[in-house]
Amino acid sequence: MTHTTYLGFPRIGRRRELKRALENYWRDGDAAPLLDTAKELRQRHWQLAHAAGIQIVAVNDFSLYDHVLDTAVLFDAVPDRYRALLHSDPLAGYFAMARGNRELHALEMTKWFDTNYHYIVPELHAGQRFQLNANKPLAEWLEAHALGLHARPVVLGPVSFLLLSKTIDGSDALHLLDALIPAYAELLEQLAQAGVTWIQLDEPCLVQDLDAATQQAYVAAYGALANDISPKRLLATYFGGLGENLALAASLPVDGLHVDLVRAPEQLDTVLSTLPPHRVLSAGVIDGRNIWRSHPEQVLPLLDKITASRSTDHLWLAPSCSLLHAPIDASQETSLPAHLRSWLAFAQQKLEELSLYAHTLDGNAQAKHALSEQAALLAARKQTPGVHKSDVRARVNALSPQATQRRSSLAHRRRVQTDALSLPPLPTTTIGSFPQTETLRHARAEHRAGRVDDGAYEGVLREEIERVIRFQESIGLDVLVHGEPERNDMVEYFGEQLDGFAFTRHGWVQSYGSRCVKPPIIWGDVARPQPMTVRWSRYAQSLTDKPVKGMLTGPVTVLQWSFVRDDLPRDQVCLQLALALRDEVHDLENGGIGVIQIDEPALREGLPIRHAEHAAYLDWAVRCFRIAAGGTSDATQIHTHMCYSEFNDIIEAVAALDADVISIESSRSRMELLHAFEDFRYPGSIGPGVYDIHSPRVPSQAEMVDLLERALTVLEPGQLWVNPDCGLKTRGWKETEPALLAMVEAAKQLRQSLA
Ligand SMILES: CN1c2c(nc(N)[nH]c2=O)NC[C@@H]1CNc1ccc(C(=O)N[C@@H](CCC(=O)N[C@@H](CCC(=O)N[C@@H](CCC(=O)O)C(=O)O)C(=O)O)C(=O)O)cc1
Ligand SMILES: N[C@@H](CCS)C(=O)O
Numbered sequence: 194m195t196h197t198t199y200l201g202f203p204r205i206g207r208r209r210e211l212k213r214a215l216e217n218y219w220r221d222g223d224a225a226p227l228l229d230t231a232k233e234l235r236q237r238h239w240q241l242a243h244a245a246g247i248q249i250v251a252v253n254d255f256s257l258y259d260h261v262l263d264t265a266v267l268f269d270a271v272p273d274r275y276r277a278l279l280h281s282d283p284l285a286g287y288f289a290m291a292r293g294n295r296e297l298h299a300l301e302m303t304k305w306f307d308t309n310y311h312y313i314v315p316e317l318h319a320g321q322r323f324q325l326n327a328n329k330p331l332a333e334w335l336e337a338h339a340l341g342l343h344a345r346p347v348v349l350g351p352v353s354f355l356l357l358s359k360t361i362d363g364s365d366a367l368h369l370l371d372a373l374i375p376a377y378a379e380l381l382e383q384l385a386q387a388g389v390t391w392i393q394l395d396e397p398c399l400v401q402d403l404d405a406a407t408q409q410a411y412v413a414a415y416g417a418l419a420n421d422i423s424p425k426r427l428l429a430t431y432f433g434g435l436g437e438n439l440a441l442a443a444s445l446p447v448d449g450l451h452v453d454l455v456r457a458p459e460q461l462d463t464v465l466s467t468l469p470p471h472r473v474l475s476a477g478v479i480d481g482r483n484i485w486r487s488h489p490e491q492v493l494p495l496l497d498k499i500t501a502s503r504s505t506d507h508l509w510l511a512p513s514c515s516l517l518h519a520p521i522d523a524s525q526e527t528s529l530p531a532h533l534r535s536w537l538a539f540a541q542q543k544l545e546e547l548s549l550y551a552h553t554l555d556g557n558a559q560a561k562h563a564l565s566e567q568a569a570l571l572a573a574r575k576q577t578p579g580v581h582k583s584d585v586r587a588r589v590n591a592l593s594p595q596a597t598q599r600r601s602s603l604a605h606r607r608r609v610q611t612d613a614l615s616l617p618p619l620p621t622t623t624i625g626s627f628p629q630t631e632t633l634r635h636a637r638a639e640h641r642a643g644r645v646d647d648g649a650y651e652g653v654l655r656e657e658i659e660r661v662i663r664f665q666e667s668i669g670l671d672v673l674v675h676g677e678p679e680r681n682d683m684v685e686y687f688g689e690q691l692d693g694f695a696f697t698r699h700g701w702v703q704s705y706g707s708r709c710v711k712p713p714i715i716w717g718d719v720a721r722p723q724p725m726t727v728r729w730s731r732y733a734q735s736l737t738d739k740p741v742k743g744m745l746t747g748p749v750t751v752l753q754w755s756f757v758r759d760d761l762p763r764d765q766v767c768l769q770l771a772l773a774l775r776d777e778v779h780d781l782e783n784g785g786i787g788v789i790q791i792d793e794p795a796l797r798e799g800l801p802i803r804h805a806e807h808a809a810y811l812d813w814a815v816r817c818f819r820i821a822a823g824g825t826s827d828a829t830q831i832h833t834h835m836c837y838s839e840f841n842d843i844i845e846a847v848a849a850l851d852a853d854v855i856s857i858e859s860s861r862s863r864m865e866l867l868h869a870f871e872d873f874r875y876p877g878s879i880g881p882g883v884y885d886i887h888s889p890r891v892p893s894q895a896e897m898v899d900l901l902e903r904a905l906t907v908l909e910p911g912q913l914w915v916n917p918d919c920g921l922k923t924r925g926w927k928e929t930e931p932a933l934l935a936m937v938e939a940a941k942q943l944r945q946s947l948a
């Protein structure tokens with residue numbers, strides 16, 4: 194019989210129950226309701242998986258905030274500054290690491306591989322000690338076991354844990370392996386003694402390009418963990434193919450290997466010929482990163498190939514990666530057209546699909562029939578109106594190299610813009626959004642529900658824009674923004690206005706902690722039926738003499754943060770988006786908006802995991818941005834903004850965007866970004882973020898002056914802009930007001946010292 198499993202399930206809950214429980218706890222400090230909700234969600238998800246026909250459920254995939262932070266806590270790899278609080282109030286200490294508090298900075302947060310999920314970066318140092326601390330994987334396994342479920346704890350493996358951490362002293366994290374392994378061994382031993390039969394050790398770093406020392410670290414780590422007193426070990430790899438690390442992965446002394454056969458189906462032949470037959474092959478055949486039903490005509494041949502060479506006794510069927518990146522239940526999406534809904538599989542439907550494939554392999558005729566019906570249904574997608582629009586395809590095909598060009602060089606534009614905008618040195622600005630208050634969200638929810646009419650909703654938004662403009666004027670910011678109050682999300686908002694997109698009611702995906710996004714679905718060719726942002730920007734500009742920045746989300750970011758159709762190459766979808774945005778840029782410019790920001794925070798996230806694929810991606814991604822911004826007049830200042838990733842390694846591509854001003858997140862890492870500019874002289878202007886907007890902490894003027902002074906050791910004064918790390922939508926006005934005031938004062942202080 195073929196077994197089915199999964200590497201992890203979304204934690205947030207079908208109605209974002211975890212989000213609400215977390216936010217209540219952060220507000221009231223009452224832990225009991227949070228812990229009850231967490232337990233209820235875990236159990237509900239196991240039961241749901243079990244009911245979908247899954248034989249082995251995942252445990253310890255749940256986290257109150259983030260699984261990498263959980264791993265650091267599990268092995269006591271926490272910085273000393275949090276220890277007192279962790280000791281007196283473990284939950285408060287945990288959240289202080291995740292999001293900071295009034296006294297303590299949060300740990301850094303960064304992208305989890307090429308996803309829109311953010312993990313907390315553990316902070317390590319040479320001589321770091323590790324020990325097993327409160328065995329969460331075991332506790333959760335006991336919970337599932339008590340429900341009569343066959344469960345497998347999921348734990349981030351030791352090598353990926355170290356590679357994903359940072360050291361504060363510049364030492365090599367892998368040198369800590371010898372110290373870390375005994376703590377993992379202790380974990381395995383405790384699990385085995387409790388009766389756990391399998392553990393999943395996630396080693397996603399195995400799909401990266403690895404140097405010899407890292408490969409050797411895998412050999413050493415897994416060699417040392419090959420012990421009699423241990424559950425069987427499933428080594429899980431995902432987000433791509435193992436490539437040249439396949440022989441290494443197959444040679445490690447583990448009992449099973451999970452491989453991603455969605456992103457890398459081509460690795461199957463080598464996996465089958467390399468993985469010893471007595472090892473379990475966990476075949477990731479359903480896409481864990483997208484929301485489309487699988488194509489049986491693609492999956493079944495893979496399964497046939499596997500079963501031709503090995504017994505189903507040693508075969509598990511699974512999604513390609515954890516389902517953390519998918520929403521939970523497509524059947525809740527009753528407002529979508531029925532045909533579109535029938536194409537979708539969220540986490541729950543993916544598990545049901547797995548059962549169908551397993552039953553088919555086991556000879557069940559009904560399951561086989563259901564899959565052939567699925568194939569027929571998906572084949573009919575092609576004929577659906579809107580999937581293929583000949584005018585959109587023709588416009589993409591007609592694109593010339595000139596479409597990517599501004600009219601003059603950056604240096605020339607800078608002179609023109611200096612005259613046009615008359616800004617002071619070290620100009621101050623913000624990144625776009627102002628606090629999305631409960632009042633705003635509530636008004637939007639009421640409007641959506643039809644209880645507030647268009648006129649009243651519009652009135653709320655106009656009032657908010659006026660308040661934001663007056664506030665910015667009152668503290669003396671130089672380039673203002675309208676505050677984005679009309680946007681539910683910087684991508685979903687555009688998706689809602691573009692043809693070719695659909696949006697869900699409940700398709701939430703965790704982005705970090707309690708914060709979620711509802712990625713729109715690109716199902717057809719993309720076109721802009723009418724301007725999307727112009728009236729808001731024009732209204733804001735009508736209220737003030739200072740320049741107001743128009744605010745757009747760039748094509749790469751819209752692509753990256755949407756669920757993208759699986760029947761057209763991503764670069765083609767991105768070109769369609771770029772053309773739609775280009776029209777918006779021109780309409781803004783014609784509407785009198787002289788500064789336009791095109792946000793590309795996801796440019797780095799989209800970078801393929803393997804170096805060999807970087808150049809091709811960057812080539813089309815940069816081209817798409819330049820098409821969106823291309824053709825604008827020299828006086829129009831184009832800004833771009835990036836956050837949530839480190840951009841140092843793609844700084845040349847960032848420069849190739851040819852933006853006049855780039856703002857980049859950097860305050861959390863205390864301006865590490867600037868190293869990129871030591872050897873690389875960027876001709877445009879740069880605003881390295883000086884205010885960490887992820888934390889409720891209000892930075893002082895002195896701190897921001899210090900960061901700016903650091904920036905001036907690398908950048909010319911004429912190049913430097915002063916801004917926060919990112920938008921302020923997640924902050925309250927209470928912190929925003931003093932923080933921005935201090936930021937403007939910091940800029941003034943420095944201007945005086947430079948004068
Ligand atoms: C910049 N970031 C973004 C990423 N990806 C995106 N797609 N968008 C981003 O902005 N990736 C990288 C980062 C990640 N950062 C964030 C930051 C903040 C959030 C966030 O705040 N998310 C919100 C949800 C935003 C949203 O869609 N809001 C809607 C719905 C609001 C809502 O929940 N309404 C209630 C009713 C309220 C009432 O009646 O009073 C409901 O529907 O139940 C809106 O504003 O209309 C979050 O709350 O998690 C995400 C990523
Ligand atoms: N303009 C957006 C960028 C977020 S990355 C904002 O300010 O929220």
Ligand SMILES: [Zn+2]
Nearest residue numbers: 794836919920
């Ligand atoms: Zn940002």
